[in-house]
Amino acid sequence: MIDLNADLGEGFGPWRLGDDVALLSIVTSANVACGFHAGDPLIIRRTCAAAVERGVTIGAQVSYRDLAGFGRREMDVAPDELTAEVLYQIAALDGIARAEGGRVRYVKPHGALYNRIVRDPVQAAAVAAAVTAYDPALPMLTLPGSALHQVAGVTIVNECFADRAYNADGTLVSRREPGAVIDDEHWVAARAARMAVDGTVEAIDGSEVRVDARSICVHGDTPGAVGLARAVRTMLERGGIRLGPFA
Numbered sequence: 084m085i086d087l088n089a090d091l092g093e094g095f096g097p098w099r100l101g102d103d104v105a106l107l108s109i110v111t112s113a114n115v116a117c118g119f120h121a122g123d124p125l126i127i128r129r130t131c132a133a134a135v136e137r138g139v140t141i142g143a144q145v146s147y148r149d150l151a152g153f154g155r156r157e158m159d160v161a162p163d164e165l166t167a168e169v170l171y172q173i174a175a176l177d178g179i180a181r182a183e184g185g186r187v188r189y190v191k192p193h194g195a196l197y198n199r200i201v202r203d204p205v206q207a208a209a210v211a212a213a214v215t216a217y218d219p220a221l222p223m224l225t226l227p228g229s230a231l232h233q234v235a236g237v238t239i240v241n242e243c244f245a246d247r248a249y250n251a252d253g254t255l256v257s258r259r260e261p262g263a264v265i266d267d268e269h270w271v272a273a274r275a276a277r278m279a280v281d282g283t284v285e286a287i288d289g290s291e292v293r294v295d296a297r298s299i300c301v302h303g304d305t306p307g308a309v310g311l312a313r314a315v316r317t318m319l320e321r322g323g324i325r326l327g328p329f330a
Contacts (some may be wrong), residue, residue, distance in 0.1 A: 084325040085279045087297035087316060088112040088224070088242075090144055090193065091304060092130035093121035093153075101303040107133050109312045111328045112140040112298065114191045115180075115222075116170035118152025120146035127179050135185040140328035145172040145210070146193035154194035155258065160277070161210035168215035177217075188330040189240070190214050191224040202255060206229040211237040222330055227295055228253050240329050243284065243296035245275040246305045246317050251286045253293070260289065266306045272318035275299050279324050297329045 091107070093100045102123065107113060113134045116122030122130075131190050134141050144177045146154035148168060160168070169190075177187040192210060200207035207230040215236050219303060224237040225231045232239055246265045248256040256263040265271055278284050282295045301312045319326060 085296075085319060086111050086329045087312065087319075087326055088114055088142070088300050089312060090114045090116070090300075090303040091134075092116045092126050092144075095150065095301070101133060102309050103130055103303070104133060104310055105309045106303055107137045107139050107158070109309070109316050110139060110301075111329070112142055112329070113279070114300075115176055115194040116144050116193070117124060117146070117176045118171055119148045119168065119191050120144075120150065122148045122154075124179070127176060128183065130178075131180045131185055132183040132213035135180075135183050136243075140188050140330055141176075141180050141185050142178045142189040142191050143173045143180050143187045144193045144330070145169045145189050145196065147196050149195070154196065157195040157199055160177045160206070160209075162205055162212075163296050164212045165206060165209040166216070169210050170217055173217045173221075177244050187221065189224060193240075194239075194255055197225070201226050201229040201240055201305065202233055204233060207231045208234050224298060227293065240298060241294065241296045242298045242300055243273045243278045243294040244302075245298045246301050246311055247276070249284055249286045249292050251253045251288050251290045251292065256287055264305055266300075266311065268307065268310050270315040271298070271301070271311050275315040276318045276322055276324075279319055280322065
């Protein structure tokens, strides 16, 4: 069984990004923005309510405090401050989720924070400290080989990306580079199937990278995200792969 997740609730005020309702009919887990890179209280509440209504698992998508940069600008934040900010985000989202009949069941860092803690053990430990302080049972989504794997006391779930290009070392190609985001439905679906069945993906240089992931991500802000997610789900189901949340 494989999980299919997407980033949701990433609007702010009157501005909307993606089609959350449509994606919630396709994915099995929703990474809900907690207000630091996107999302506001009303959007968070509506997203949680829609996820609960459709039986989709809710995860906290925590990030740097970077609304202007959509959480995609790397920041040097003191470990104790980063722990407090991540704890704040988890608690806020979980409170709203519980008011809507659900709860936060996992944590997934967003954007620059996600990529930073793959290689930075100090920031990885700071984020993990927030998770374990709130609920040691909450798993965290990250890449295979991430520095999070070296942090004691936190449960790690490996994730792969159907719509993002990989470097040969298993990290994601920077969004500043051409070809970093893949928006061809057939290609994205085929990559997802290969990752689910074989546990591998082709890197940007043509080499083979092992992913061994339990969850596959399709970004909610990728052009044509709904079509991509639907193509991925269809391809997996046709291959006899059951879809279901990991948490």
